[in-house]
Amino acid sequence: MSKNSPQQTRADMRRGRQFTKKKKGPFRRIIKIILSLFVLAFLFGAGLFTYYASSSPRITRSALSSDNSTKFYDASGKVISRLGSQNxxxxxxxxxxxxxxxxxxxxxxxxxxxxxxxxxxxxxxxxxxxxxxxxxxxxxxxxxxxxxxxxxxxxxxxxxxxxxxxxxxxxxxxxxxxxxxxxxxxxxxxxxxxxxxxxxxxxxxxxxxxxxxxxxxxxxxxxxxxxxxxxxxxxxxxxxxxxxxxxxxxxxxxxxxxxxxxxxxxxxxxNTSVKSGLTKTHSRTQTSAKTSKYIDAYLKQTIEELRGKGYKPNSGLKVYTNLDLSAQKKLYQVSNNDPSILYPSKRFQVGATIVNVNNGKVVAMQGGRKAKVAFGLNRAVQTGRSTGSTAKPVMDYGPAVQYLKYPTYQPVKDTPYVYPGTDKSVMDFDNKYQGTMTMRKALVESRNIPAIRTLENVGVSKATGFLKNLGMTFKKPLELQNGIGLYVSSQQLAAAYAAFSNGGTYYKPYLINKIVQANGVSRTYHKQGKRAMSPATAFMITNMLKGVMTDANGSGTAAKVSGLYEAGKTGTTQYPDDYINKVPADSSMDSWFSGYTRNYSLAIWTGYDHQFKADSYITPAQTDIAQQIYKSVMGYISQNKPNTDWTKPSDVVATNRGGTTEYYVAGYPGVGTDNTAQAAGSYSVEGSSSSDNTVVTQPRSDNTRRSESSTESSESTPTTQQPGGDGGSNNDRDSSSTTSSSSSQSDTSSSSSSSNTASSSSSNDSGNSNQTDNNGGNNQP
Structure with a gap:
């Protein structure tokens, strides 16, 4: 084998170097690309940081050492609280x-x-x-x-x-x-x-x-x-x-x-208890002495709403609320010191909310009486107590008019009734049956059995959808028994009834109108109302609820404000069967009244926090206290406000029946027997003869088979009273606008309510009724 010449050897070495370069080339290029990208990214980041830093606000020793207090304003722009400056x-x-x-x-x-x-x-x-x-x-x-x-x-x-x-x-x-x-x-x-x-x-x-x-x-x-x-x-x-x-x-x-x-x-x-050494009294409060006792519940809920929007109450904010301080003081005074109302004891409690029916603004809120709310339960937003018969318009009769086109004179039966699949009977306060009656009479006199029969015909599923449109959602499926008792707050109830007042539009209740940050950026929150029901449904329910307060047999006559156009509904709940013998006959656990005008909706709960303790029941006479509070407060806040009646929508037809003006939706004039509605037929208008031979029976709800009379309300977790769970509809939308300075106030929407598990009760308000099953719905402070 011949040796290579020097020239050939050098040529082979060159080819080797070229081959080596060719193999290393791509790797080096990748490294260079990565390093270049890194340098570019660094330069871009440095440039962006420099640009942002150049526009940074000025920071001073005063800013670092100041208390950065947050100020809260009422609807008129007056400061009602400063968090921080005096604390x-x-x-x-x-x-x-x-x-x-x-x-x-x-x-x-x-x-x-x-x-x-x-x-x-x-x-x-x-x-x-x-x-x-x-x-x-x-x-x-x-x-x-x-x-x-x-x-x-x-x-x-x-x-x-x-x-x-x-x-x-x-x-x-x-x-x-x-x-x-x-x-x-x-x-x-x-x-x-x-x-x-x-x-x-x-x-x-x-x-x-x-x-x-x-x-x-x-x-x-x-x-x-x-x-x-x-x-x-x-x-x-x-x-x-x-x-x-x-x-x-x-x-x-x-x-x-x-x-x-x-x-x-x-x-x-x-090993030391976290409660060890905690003081029971506080020399410092979060509001001034002049307003603290009036607004503690409202302020507490405002702070919850503020946190829900992503803010903390420690950053020099200006928070403009919807609070009407005059209405708030009146609600406080009536709930605490009104000599005309015979409160049974200091332990007797009140939870109430006033909402503007045309935009959802919460103008006043009472979280309790004879006690501060700052560390305890805000009873205005608690959802652990059954609303009793105030549920009937929103779960039974409202859906019946909306989906089945019931007229106000729809025949309904007040006859013996047992919940399907159980041996539990529905009863009224008088343990009597009145046979067939009109829907109007059943609602005005708050009869339980016609309400449950109506709900059964509507179907719990459709009724649940109707409630969702009114801002009420629940973690567990509702049952027939909820037709005479829902677990919602006074705030939710006031907002739902407001939709009856304004013609069927639901506004999620809210307390904060505008937030101005320390750097001058201002946010206003615009609430968009949502169609919850037809104007015809809203009008017909309102027309019937007027009779609750004006009819001689109405359950809410004690709430009537003379000369004022208004409508409302009472609600009471009874003790469970295993406790009924431990309290006097006809005693109640809870008493409600929810009423409204064309301007305001006011819902009130009354009762005891610990309703199973001795002497913590409500007597028949004391069930009127909620109505008396309503009458005094609604009469006061309605002064100097327009007092107008509701106008009949064009698709609602008036008809005279037995001397009473009744209503039905045009195109659906027929009615049949109880639990049915006609799609066609000829009922008289202005007193002419009627025919009810053709009927269409509605399908039964899938929710009618129940073995127990119980349900649960929506719940919320303990963080910041959660924080957050308010039982509102997820379909509601807030929209916000941002400016660099204080801008005009507009509507926003936020609420929080706490909720505890509780069972459903049977209720009636002309007198009182038997409760099928209730664990008391305790939501203790």
Whole structure:
């Protein structure tokens, strides 16, 4: 084998190098592309950060140290409450216990003394935690300095958590670190944070919760305060001790990791009850003394609505509400100190809501009597008590007119009735039967059996849809028994009855009209009404409900305001069979009245929080108290308002029957026997003869087979009284507009209501009725 020549060897080497280059080329190009993209991304990010930072708002020492109070206004633009300004004692750094500083840093920002406002390591850790779902990020990506900037300058609304806002927040945090010491920044933060119940700053919180200064608090108490800013409502030790304990223990564990305390000290602190040392009285309140007793329930619900919109009540907001302070004071006075109303005891309670029927604005709300609502139950929005016969217009007769075209003179039977599939009978207060009667008479006199028979014919499924259109949804299917008792709040009931008043349009009730942020950005919320029923249905139900208050046999004559065009319905609920012998005969657990004019809708619940305790029943005479409250309040708020009657829609036809003007929907003049409706026939108009030979029997509902007389209302979870569950229809839509300054007020929609599980009861209001099954519906404060 011949050796290669030197020339050939060199040529082979060149080819080898070329071959090597060809193999390495693509990899190097990929690396270059990646590096180029990285550099471009970095430059773009840096440029975008610089651009956003250049438009950052100015941050001052005043902004960092101020209380950032939120102001609430009534409908006339007058301040009714300031959260923060009068509820904070500023404490200097040298007066803040070292243990508290360690606790705050341990739980909020462990690298606080190492970073310069922004912590890349913390951001990466939080990102990994978010992706992996691990517990690495008990702390988020924002440093304590960034949190201070957010509280001092920016809105806390969820909708404002944008890239631009984050960039500006980071830039300002770096500026703060350059101008102030770590001790000063920590001082600002400890004095700035919201601590729940209208209290700002940890010094004030120490006085509020423990009636002590910070210097006198114990380790578990300091740990409790350090953990509260993350969620001051959920970690309220009075209301949610379980959540508060968990959060306190997280702070203690964090302090062990940072070696601020030993494991033994942490365990000893954990062994202390979170309720230990809590004071029972509070020297500080969240509103001024002049208005606090009137508006506590309204303000509490406003704050719930504010949180529902993504805001926190600690960011210098201006919140314009729909509160009519004059109406609110009247409702309070009548519910607490009206000498003309014989309240049986201080334990006797009231929950009431007034709604503007034309837009859903909640103008007044009473959450209780002889007690503050701030820490307890807001009875205006509780859903744990049966509404009794106030359910009949919205679940029985309204759907019958809407879907079956029942005329107001539809024959219905008041004869013995047993719930299908059970041995439980429906009874009325007098334990008597009146045979066949008109739908009008049955509603006016609040007879139970005709209502249940009507619901059976309509079908529970269609009735549930009708209720949903009126803002009422439920987690468990409704049953026939709910036709004489729903578990909804006074706020929901007032809004539903408002739809009867305005011709069939449902507006979800709301308290907040406009929000102006500290940076001047203003949001108004426009509520769009939703067609819930035909104008004919609204008019015919209203026409019949007038008789509840004007007819000699009507169940609500005690509520009648002389000369006022109005309509309404009573409701009572009875004790269950296993308790009926423990209370006097004809005693009730709950008494309601819901009435309306062309201007306002007012729904009222009365009763006892603990209805199964001794002397906690309502006598027949006391069932009128709800009506008396309505009469006094509605008469007052109707002054200087238009007093007009409802106008008959063009498709509703009047007919004279037995000297009474009755109504039917044009095109559906016939009626048949009970539980049927005619699609055709010839009924008299203006007193002519009638024929009822042709009938079309409606199909039975699939929901008629029930073995128990029970149901459940929609529920909500304990966080921020949830927070959130209001039983409203998911079809309702809020639309908002944003401007850079205070703009004209307009409508919005939000409500929250708490709800407890409860069973359905049988009810009647001319007198009282037997309840089939009820667990009391307790929703205790």
């Amino acid at each position: 904070r004692d500023y404490v200097k750094s040298n007066k803040i216990p070292k243990t508290l500083k360690q606790a705050v840093v341990s739980i909020e920002d462990r690298r606080f003394y190492k970073h310069h406002g922004v912590d890349p390591i913390r951001i990466i850790g939080a990102a990994i935690s978010n992706v992996s779902g691990s517990s690495l990020g008990m702390q988020g990506g924002s440093t304590l300095t960034q949190q201070l900037v957010k509280l001092s300058v920016f809105s806390t609304a969820a909708s404002d958590r944008t890239l631009k806002r984050k960039a500006q927040e980071a830039w300002l945090a770096i500026q703060v670190e350059n101008h102030y010491s770590k001790a000063q920044i920590l001082e600002f933060y400890i004095n700035k944070v919201y601590m729940g119940n209208g209290v700002y700053g940890m010094q004030t919180a120490a006085e509020y919760y423990y009636n002590k200064t910070l210097e006198k608090l114990t380790l578990p108490e300091l740990a409790q305060l350090a953990g509260m800013p993350q969620s001051p409502v959920a970690y309220n030790p009075y209301k949610y001790p379980t959540y508060a304990t968990k959060r306190r223990d997280e702070v203690l564990d964090a302090m062990v990791k940072t070696k601020a305390i030993t494991q033994a000290q942490a365990q000893q602190a954990k």
